[in-house]
Amino acid sequence: MEASIPLWWYLLVAAALFGTGLFGALSRRNAVGVLMGIELMLNGANINAVAFWRYIAVPSGAGLNGMDGQVFAIMVIALAAAEAAVGLALIISIYRNRQSVLVEDFSTMRG
Amino acid sequence: MMEMLAFGLVAGVAVGGAIGVVAARNVFVSALWLVLSFIGVAGIYAILGADFLAATQVLIYVGAISVLILFAVMLTHHVMGDERSNNRQAFLAFIVSSSVVAALGVLAYRTDWPIRPADAGGSVVTAMRGDPAGSSAASAAAQTGASTALTSTVDLALNQDSNVVRLGQALMTEHLLSFEIISLVLLVALIGAIVIARD
Amino acid sequence: MLHALPLAESLAETTTSLSGWLTGLFSGTAPEPGASSSAAGIIVASILKATVIVLIVQIGMLYATWGERKIIGRMQDRLGPNRVGLFGLAQPFADMIKMLTKEDITPTAAHKWVYNLGAILVVPPAIIGFAVVALDRNLIAADLSIGALFFFAIGSTAVMPIFMAGWGSRNKYALLGAMRAVAQVVSYEIPQVLSIVGVLLLAGTLSMNGLIHSQGPIGDAFPGVWFILLQPIGFVIFLLATTAEIERTPFDIPEAESEIIAGYHTEYAGIKFGLFYLALYFVTISASAVGAILFLGGWQPPFAFLAGIPGWIWMTAKTLALVFVFMWLRGTLPRLRVDQLMAFAWKVLVPISLVNLMVTGLLAKLVAGRAPLMVFGAFTVANVAMVALLIWLVAGWRRFNAARQITFERPAVQAVGAALRRGAA
Numbered sequence: 092m093e094a095s096i097p098l099w100w101y102l103l104v105a106a107a108l109f110g111t112g113l114f115g116a117l118s119r120r121n122a123v124g125v126l127m128g129i130e131l132m133l134n135g136a137n138i139n140a141v142a143f144w145r146y147i148a149v150p151s152g153a154g155l156n157g158m159d160g161q162v163f164a165i166m167v168i169a170l171a172a173a174e175a176a177v178g179l180a181l182i183i184s185i186y187r188n189r190q191s192v193l194v195e196d197f198s199t200m201r202g
Numbered sequence: 203m204m205e206m207l208a209f210g211l212v213a214g215v216a217v218g219g220a221i222g223v224v225a226a227r228n229v230f231v232s233a234l235w236l237v238l239s240f241i242g243v244a245g246i247y248a249i250l251g252a253d254f255l256a257a258t259q260v261l262i263y264v265g266a267i268s269v270l271i272l273f274a275v276m277l278t279h280h281v282m283g284d285e286r287s288n289n290r291q292a293f294l295a296f297i298v299s300s301s302v303v304a305a306l307g308v309l310a311y312r313t314d315w316p317i318r319p320a321d322a323g324g325s326v327v328t329a330m331r332g333d334p335a336g337s338s339a340a341s342a343a344a345q346t347g348a349s350t351a352l353t354s355t356v357d358l359a360l361n362q363d364s365n366v367v368r369l370g371q372a373l374m375t376e377h378l379l380s381f382e383i384i385s386l387v388l389l390v391a392l393i394g395a396i397v398i399a400r401d
Numbered sequence: 402m403l404h405a406l407p408l409a410e411s412l413a414e415t416t417t418s419l420s421g422w423l424t425g426l427f428s429g430t431a432p433e434p435g436a437s438s439s440a441a442g443i444i445v446a447s448i449l450k451a452t453v454i455v456l457i458v459q460i461g462m463l464y465a466t467w468g469e470r471k472i473i474g475r476m477q478d479r480l481g482p483n484r485v486g487l488f489g490l491a492q493p494f495a496d497m498i499k500m501l502t503k504e505d506i507t508p509t510a511a512h513k514w515v516y517n518l519g520a521i522l523v524v525p526p527a528i529i530g531f532a533v534v535a536l537d538r539n540l541i542a543a544d545l546s547i548g549a550l551f552f553f554a555i556g557s558t559a560v561m562p563i564f565m566a567g568w569g570s571r572n573k574y575a576l577l578g579a580m581r582a583v584a585q586v587v588s589y590e591i592p593q594v595l596s597i598v599g600v601l602l603l604a605g606t607l608s609m610n611g612l613i614h615s616q617g618p619i620g621d622a623f624p625g626v627w628f629i630l631l632q633p634i635g636f637v638i639f640l641l642a643t644t645a646e647i648e649r650t651p652f653d654i655p656e657a658e659s660e661i662i663a664g665y666h667t668e669y670a671g672i673k674f675g676l677f678y679l680a681l682y683f684v685t686i687s688a689s690a691v692g693a694i695l696f697l698g699g700w701q702p703p704f705a706f707l708a709g710i711p712g713w714i715w716m717t718a719k720t721l722a723l724v725f726v727f728m729w730l731r732g733t734l735p736r737l738r739v740d741q742l743m744a745f746a747w748k749v750l751v752p753i754s755l756v757n758l759m760v761t762g763l764l765a766k767l768v769a770g771r772a773p774l775m776v777f778g779a780f781t782v783a784n785v786a787m788v789a790l791l792i793w794l795v796a797g798w799r800r801f802n803a804a805r806q807i808t809f810e811r812p813a814v815q816a817v818g819a820a821l822r823r824g825a826a
Contacts, residue, residue, distance in 0.1 A: 102306070106307050107220070107307075108216060108217065109302070110299040114224050114299035117295035118292035123275055128224070131236070147317065162372050164247075165369075165373070166380060166384055168259065168262050169384045172388070175270050175271065179270050184398050192278045194289075231515065253547045257547050257550040260555070261553065264558045265558060265587070268561070269560055269583055269587055272564050276580060
């Protein structure tokens with residue numbers, strides 16, 4: 092199997108996920124929907140990290156075993172979990188106080 | 203060719219799921235599309251040869267984060283209702299995000315990436331095999347020694363050359379500090395989420 | 402011996418990585434030199450493997466239902482099914498025909514897509530896990546390098562169809578059952594995975610065959626004894642957490658018929674209900690098989706002189722023994738309350754499995770590479786100490802509780818119900 096997938100295909104998919112997530116985060120009225128958009132953006136970034144890990148030459152320094160891309164992706168997954176937990180807790184807390192999850196209702200700080 | 207087909211399948215699932223997330227009118231349904239997109243991303247990791255990451259993606263994103271999101275939808279939303287899902291700036295957001303995608307796509311295509319030469323021509327599978335000698339010895343043993351009962355250490359070699367081991371070593375050596383910090387972040391987030399959601 | 406059969410040979414080719422498996426599935430990259438290298442060959446081999454898995458599991462499932470009814474019947478001083486066929490052996494087929502011929506209902510209020518997909522998608526996670534179950538040395542569909550993790554990752558996706566069923570039905574009992582189920586499954590996933598980390602730590606591999614090799618008389622891998630002997634606490638936690646994970650009694654609160662009708666599958670009838678039933682037995686069998694692999698040595702015989710008996714007989718016997726334990730639990734224990742259930746996971750199982758994991762990590766460092774007897778001795782001392790500590794703590798807790806007025810917190814179900822009412826209003 093000689094034909095292999097060019098790197099930019101992965102990058103394009105990652106960009107598509109990132110862009111779709113961006114659109115979701117910017118356009119959703121529901122706060123949970125905004126959070127979902129952010130998760131999509133993180134996934135797009137993660138695909139980039141892993142694709143670069145797979146394709147790009149790593150300078151072989153002492154003690155480096157060239158797993159940086161995957162380590163990066165794992166860190167992002169862990170952070171995404173933390174972010175989802177805190178974000179959703181915030182949304183539930185706001186919902187208790189204001190009976191709404193629509194972001195345009197969270198505007199009491201506006202001058 | 204078939205590898206590209208596999209890639210097309212998982213990429214289609216990932217991107218199609220993502221489009222479903224932003225297109226669905228019901229928040230619950232869009233969360234289900236999100237799950238599909240996560241599974242597609244796991245497939246992309248698998249094709250890239252990041253086994254552990256693919257399984258982690260399914261375990262964390264599908265098994266945990268999506269569950270949290272669905273729970274939040276159920277606890278906060280008018281459970282069964284549809285509603286107008288996009289705000290007034292949706293059109294502007296569409297222009298911005300599609301130009302971001304276009305810019306990133308052109309950049310990704312035009313840039314001359316320093317591709318690692320060893321993997322450029324070969325398939326993922328052959329590159330995954332760390333030690334060709336051990337691998338061929340093991341497969342020879344697997345062929346001849348399948349019926350003889352007491353040979354075992356050789357076919358164990360089949361499983362030793364995965365990058366799970368290397369990933370574990372990387373996390374425990376070069377990236378130890380970030381590993382510890384992320385643990386702390388998770389602990390703080392856990393406590394914080396409980397405190398915020400309780401009162 | 403099954404080794405000699407052509408079936409076993411066709412299943413013998415193993416791939417080491419998920420990417421090898423996936424790309425091999427599509428690309429025709431030969432996983433091993435000597436294996437059939439054409440794309441068609443790989444696809445045929447994959448379909449063959451999948452068919453064999455599904456067939457074995459299907460038959461196992463049919464007779465697991467029969468066996469469960471017989472065993473529970475005996476425990477309750479009844480005969481169990483005995484009308485259709487000899488000893489009621491044709492009963493599963495009669496049930497199947499009954500399921501298939503019942504009316505296929507979709508409630509008018511239901512969200513059609515989500516409702517129907519929920520029933521369909523409940524089966525795949527239950528079957529895919531079998532891909533990494535080793536029935537014999539070479540009788541494994543895909544010996545992935547991340548086998549154990551793959552199994553639990555696939556298992557964790559099983560909550561999605563539950564959510565879809567509960568929400569898609571548009572029935573408050575279904576929704577309540579789904580939320581209970583998901584809260585339970587997610588909570589018990591943590592002790593379940595923590596309990597096997599000790600095993601993975603000792604074996605130093607995630608591959609199913611690697612795990613089996615490291616615990617039997619066949620082969621010289623460390624530590625060379627069944628992990629149930631080194632990790633008895635881990636085994637008990639695994640058993641309890643798995644019972645909750647697959648929603649069997651005493652943890653079948655999501656479908657507690659006396660409280661919320663039938664939980665998330667209240668609105669399903671006919672074959673769609675049958676799919677939920679199917680998935681329940683599939684996961685019972687697959688969880689038992691993985692328990693047998695992780696803790697009971699898989700296809701390894703208990704002693705080297707019994708190596709003449711084929712491995713798949715050992716594996717089947719161990720799996721069935723664990724399936725029996727699950728049925729035994731169902732026949733013995735009453736159902737827990739929802740708040741007890743969550744407290745049990747978070748306040749009992751998680752701390753115990755964390756302590757167990759820490760002790761295992763320390764000991765694994767100390768005894769690495771030693772002889773099996775030495776390893777066993779060290780772990781026995783540690784396990785006895787841990788159990789003694791646990792008993793002391795429980796006794797102290799009981800004294801403490803007896804001394805004060807016991808007050809129960811508001812059950813979680815009320816909190817969820819209140820939130821739901823607020824949401825629906």
